[in-house]
Amino acid sequence: MGESPIRLMVFFDFLCPFCDRANTWLNQVSEQLGERLILEWRFFALEQLNAPVNSDWKIWEQSDDYTTHVMGGRTEFRGLLALWGTVAAQQQGDAASGRFRNALFRARHDEQLDMSQRxxxxxxxxxxGLDMARFTHDFRDRSLLEVLRRDYEEGRARLSGFGGTDAVS
Structure with missing residues (x-):
């Protein structure tokens, strides 16, 4: 009788440096455990978490030009396009999504990629190596942003009282 796989639901945001570290570590663990570990990557937008209490503001409802703002004299990058791009990559399967997620984490945290640029x-x-015609189409499909809402709300429900990323359930 074989062991049941370990299933981890990982809530993340590309803006979080701890999520970058967790991504690297979980990739290493996944290589060692193979099919005995199933990772489910879920979006948990820190910008949504940090929105004013009782606000109707939702990151998944923001316009395409919601990318940066200046606070305290420095430019802060918004995470909407990175999350949206990852949802678009997911449409091409788990392997494609994983390659994209890993590359985006590296680009953001090692190379300081400006994620405000589509x-x-x-x-x-x-x-x-994603299918670029499909990716470009999906990266403009606003209906895919529903995944951000669904994952965020699931994360809030599962992680009641938790205040950030990275989180594993």
Whole structure:
């Protein structure tokens, strides 16, 4: 009788450096355990978590130009396009999504990628070998942003009282 696989639901945001570290570590663990570990990557937008209490603001409802803002004299990058791009990559399967997620984490945290530029996100997709016609179409499909809402709300329900990423359930 074989062992049941370990199933981990990982809530993440590309803006979080701890999620970058967790991604690297979980990839190493996954290589060692193989099919005995099933990782389910879920979106948990920190910008949504940090929205004012009782606000109607939702990251998944923001316009395509919701990318950066200046706070305290420095530019802060928004995470919407990175998350949206990852949902688009998911449409091409788990392997494609994993390559894209790993490359985007590296680009953001090792190379300080400006995630506010749609072209930069598309360049990552091309570098990891995604079908670019499909990716470009899906990266414009606002209905895919529903995944951000669903994952965020599931994360809030599962992780009641938790205040950030990375989180594993």
């Amino acid at each position: 072209d930069a996100i598309q360049q990552i997709a091309e570098q990891v």
